[in-house]
Amino acid sequence: MAHNSFHRSRYGRYAGGPDPLAPPVDLGEALDAIGEDVMAGYSPEHALQEFLRRGGRSQRGLDDLARQVAERRRELLSRHNLDGTFQQVKELLDRAVLNERKQLARDLDDDARFAEMRIEQLPSSPAAAVHELSDYPWRSSDARADYEQIKDLLGREALDQRFAGMKQALENATDEDRERINAMLRDLNALLEKHARGDDSDEDFTRFMEEHGEFFPEHPESIEELLDALAARAAAAQRMRNSLTQEQRDELDALAQNAFGSPDLMQQLGKLDANLQGLRPGEDWSGSQRLEGEQGLGLGDGTGVLQDLADLDALSEQLSQQYAGARMDDVDLDALRRQLGDDAAVDARTLSELERALRQRGYLDRDAEGRLRLSPRAMRQIGQSLMRDIARRLSGRSGRRDMRRSGAAGELSGASRPWEFGDTEPWDVTRSLTNAAVRRAADPDGPRLHLDDVEIRETEARTQAAVALLVDTSFSMAMDGRWVPMKRTALALHHLVRTRFRGDHLQMIGFGRHAQAMEIEELTGLEAEWDKGTNLHHALLLANRHFRRHPSAQPVLLVVTDGEPTAHLEPDGEVFFSYPPHPLTIAYSVRELDASTRLGAQTTIFRLGDDPGLARFLDQLARRCGGRVVAPELDGLGAAVVDGYLSSRSFGTRLYGGPDLAG
Structure with a gap:
């Protein structure tokens, strides 16, 4: 073992913090996937773990890495002996x-x-x-x-x-x-x-x-x-x-x-x-x-294989994330690199940074009971993603204009919103510089001004609307795969109103055996329950109450359902249920729809499913109130509801000036 007298330079892995050459973390894809699972009824904790387990479009997940670990272990056991x-x-x-x-x-x-x-x-x-x-x-x-x-x-x-x-x-x-x-x-x-x-x-x-x-x-x-x-x-x-x-x-x-x-x-x-x-x-x-393979190992190499097997067993447990308090930071990246190579370590590190970024950037927070939940910021991000998808669907229709220009012909509202690619409205300089200052207070080494800091000045629409979105929450919606599309639709409309038509008043109402007004977080987290009843009568009562609270606004009534009314409220507040629908239930529902019409509501009914009886009934309701019926495919429900909202507003024709989505 002779000593070298000359100086030998050593190059190692970058250890000065996050790898500056590492691929960016795609939080948008993760939020979309987590939001989808949450709307399907899973807890945010479960939804986060499911995304980490599955991975993304170009990102291997924990299951893929665990599978590689298991294959590597089988290979060592089957190849060697001692x-x-x-x-x-x-x-x-x-x-x-x-x-x-x-x-x-x-x-x-x-x-x-x-x-x-x-x-x-x-x-x-x-x-x-x-x-x-x-x-x-x-x-x-x-x-x-x-x-x-x-x-x-x-x-x-x-x-x-x-x-x-x-x-x-x-x-x-x-x-x-x-x-x-x-x-x-x-x-x-x-x-x-x-x-x-x-x-x-x-x-x-x-x-x-x-x-x-x-x-x-x-x-x-x-x-x-x-x-x-x-x-x-x-x-x-x-x-x-x-x-x-x-x-x-x-x-x-x-x-x-x-x-x-x-x-x-x-x-x-x-x-x-x-x-x-x-x-x-x-x-x-x-x-x-x-070890019962054919390749004999010496004492040192055999010890190395036993050490590798211990590493693989530990990695298998770490990648499972099934133990109490499990976090992605638990995964030994050095051991993963030794056993599976650099690509596996990069994938695990990306998943770890994604989990950390979701928590640190405020997309996940905890409620009063300490449970993890999607924050309002996350809901806005998911809604924005849904709106981009809807905008792509609508932009292909003849004569349609980009929804981001809505209200541009009006007076400045004093409100602003984050800049997006394609916006031509003037910057809100004060808000943009304030955002940059707040961000740099937390990250002094960051850029002086980032695109995420920029906000543009909004103009307000000349007409306000009171919008009631009535969504069927009966068990048939979940049973027939319409539960998540319904929630995605509500979230997309909520995002559009809150970011583009801030002067409008949106009320979301879910109706099953009973009806109730809901905030967006409550609706997106709602779990399906086995309970008989589709109480459109109660939902219309709540919608009309919403319209009366805003007498100067244009009423817009949007109803998403997959069944005829089978329940109504009695005068004493009790629910009456009957299937097939009782004539009294139909009469109560029609009476409240007539009340909506007298209040001036522009009504659009979105029919889900192909039941001929439901189609005839809803067509009769639409003719009675001067509204229309749209029968979209499930993947087009969000675009249909957004189009119905915009077309029903008094200035909707000016914005779009083209055929409606009913086709």
Whole structure:
């Protein structure tokens, strides 16, 4: 182990924080997927874990990484066995004996005959034979070299079990190199014993590393880091020993006494193992693993495989995220890189940064009971994404104009909104600079002005609207796959009104057996319940109350349903239910629809499903109130409702000036 006198530059992985060359985290895709699951009835915690598990369009998820880990584990178990060192020793011993016999056959003296007899009577056990030949006077130089190679191999393998890479580093080692190893082991044991008593100091560790640091390529920065590395390797060596048969263990113990031709090495290593077990009792010192492949491994390589298997088992648990308090930060990226390569580590790091970004940027927060929920900011982001999709659908229709220009012909409203690509309205300079100042207070190294800081000045529409969105929340909506599209539609309309038509008054009303007004967070988190009844009468009562609260606004009534009314409110407030629909239920519902018409409501009914009876009934309702019926496909429901809202407003024709979405 010669020392290099020249300076060698070392290049490592970037460790100055997040990788500046790493791909950006796509929060939009994650929020869309999480929002979809939340609207389907899952908790935000479950939805977040599901996205991390599935991954994104171009992002592998935890399931993919866990599958790779399992495949890697199966590969190690099926490829290797632990007989490598035994096979190597036997081959060297057989070759040494064969070369010695050849030399003895050429020698004619009596001593040669006695030597032949000794060779013939060697034990069948390689370990016993190696011990028997420890004082044998070899006549063949080739035989002597093979026998010395056995002792050298055993010493290097024993060291490689505790110090990875030592087998290669000590190849062709000199006596001086071996003495330096022994000195290192003595000093190491002394340091560990001192640490166990609590008598060591930082200077002791520094002095040890200055003298013996070349043996520790991990470059530990403290004695605790040194202990962690040594104990993990030693525990893997013990698990390898546990994995051998009793016969193999006995053979190994006998062979080890001849390592480097002296028992001193094994004595020091035995003391080291005892020190490490005392200082790190939490390591797995008692486990074992059967390897039944065809490729034999030496002691050091076998220990490395056992260590790899331990890494893979730990990674499997970390990637499962099934234990209490699990976080993506728990995943050991260095171990993942060692086992699966750089791409896997990048994928895991991206998922971890995504989870962290969702929490730190305020997309996830906790309610009064401590449960995780989507924040209002997240709801706005998801609504914005839904509106972009709806805008693409509507922009292809003849004569349609971009919804972002809505109200541009009016007076300045004093309100502003975030800039989006394609906006031509003037900047709200005050709000934009304020946003930049607030952001830089949290991130002083960030840019002076970022696109996310920019807000534009809005103009208000010349006419306000009182909008009532009535969505059917009966169980049939969930049973027939209409639950999530209904919620996405409500969220998209909510986002449009809150960002483009802030002067409008939107009321969302869900109606099943009863009807109730809901905030957007309540509606999107609503779980489907098995309860009979489609109470359109109650929903229309609430809608008309909303219209009367805003007498100067244009009433807009939007109804999304997949069934005829089967329930109504009695005068005493009790619910009456009947299927098929009772004539009284129909009469109550029609009466409230007539009241909406008298208030001037522009009505659009969105029919889901292909029931001919429902189609006839809703067509009659539309003719009665001068409204219209739209029968969109589920994936076009959001675009249909938004188009119905815009077309129903008194200035909707000016904005779009084209055919409606009913076609």
